[in-house]
Amino acid sequence: MYLNTIALSPERIQRFQEIASTSIGPLIEGAIKYTIPLAIIAFSIGLIIAIFTALARISSNKLLRAIARVYVSIIRGTPLLVQLFIIFYGLPTIGITIDPFPSAIIGFSLNVGAYASEIIRAAILSIPKGQWEAAYSIGMNYLQALRKIVLPQAARVSVPPLSNSFIGLVKDTSLAATILVAETFRRAQEIASMNYEFLFVYIMAALVYWVICFILSIIQGRIEIRLDRVVGKSGGLS
């Protein structure tokens, strides 16, 4: 009967404390076992896809360019939730069944791959032509110039937008709840469906995400200060 009580009676506050102490464990477990690994693995795979996609998009090969463009267009032009549903609920109907966690990895990696490829492409294009020419002038070929001269500089340019993508990804992983990955938000849904304290439990889940993102933004700030020190505030691009 006090389930229906709107007011914050002493009993209800007492109850919040109980729920907090019993559910914080599962929420953090969901973060450590699923949310964070999902974000890290998908981001790593996504970055590799992104680098190759970016290179394909700036290559002189028409076919490569077209494939990369279509891939980016499809991923960016369709909702992430729909993509996850196609992978997890759609593919089994043609005989391809993938477990929840790998499904999520596939979906999020493809997503990071497409969005980050735009960031990396812009970063590569932002490196002055003179850098390529200087690399060629000391005898480097395209791949050497790319690997040794252009990508290291492009990486520095991409760090701020890529860290933003990573923080965005951490939050987006909550969508994996819909394909049965037992990550933070799904844990919250399960707990709330038992005790009906939706507001309180979902706020707790939100706090878990916020703490993770807060820590990430501190790390991001440190990395950026360090990069500035190495390359110089002005970018040092002579």
Next chain:
Amino acid sequence: MISIQGLKKSFGSQEVIKNVDLEIEQGKVVVIIGPSGSGKSTLLRCLNVLETPNGGVLSIDGQKLDFNTSVSKKSISAFRRLTGMVFQSYNLFPHLTTTGNVTEGLTTVKGLSHKEAVKKAELLLDKVGLADHKDKHPFQLSGGQQQRVAIARALAMDPKVMLFDEPTSALDPELVGEVLRVMKDLAHEGMTMAVVTHEMRFAKEVADEVIFIDDGVIVERGAPAEIFNHPKHERTKKFLSLLQV
């Protein structure tokens, strides 16, 4: 040593280099002068194939590239290694230290070990007067210092010829001297050099030959004293009078 025969280069429908022939002997310094847009940079950039000529035959130290036929990327790379280039805007690698700028080509292109490369870089940085700045990044150096690093970076690859495209034009006047001094030393050591510059004093003191180029053709060439004191062509006279030499 260097020979250019029938060199042609167009950008779209604009012919920028029109059938240029030029020989540069081993150890000679050639200064190229001419009005803005006359094709000086393009000529140098064709020599190390940063621009692909539309026709003509280039030859350096016995290696030949015939642009009247198709030319492979590999042979362009090999040919380019015969030349070193110094750009107006230095184009140092900002993510590398002074030493790193010089060693990068040695390790990546020449396959030297890190240790050998650093040793060679130290010698070269000492030579251009930057021994005390080897751990700095380009943004911590003055323009003159950056340009001297760029010269060391090019020299590291042991080029047969050094190409300079207005190496002092981006520098504050008080920094021009230190770069010209390094170039002079290089000339006295017998380096073959092609230099695009507006520094007429450098041309008079160092050049074996001055070439005046206008509208994609070599209008006049000769010893510096000859060109500066007794130019034969109207266009040369006009250009020099504008420079007030």
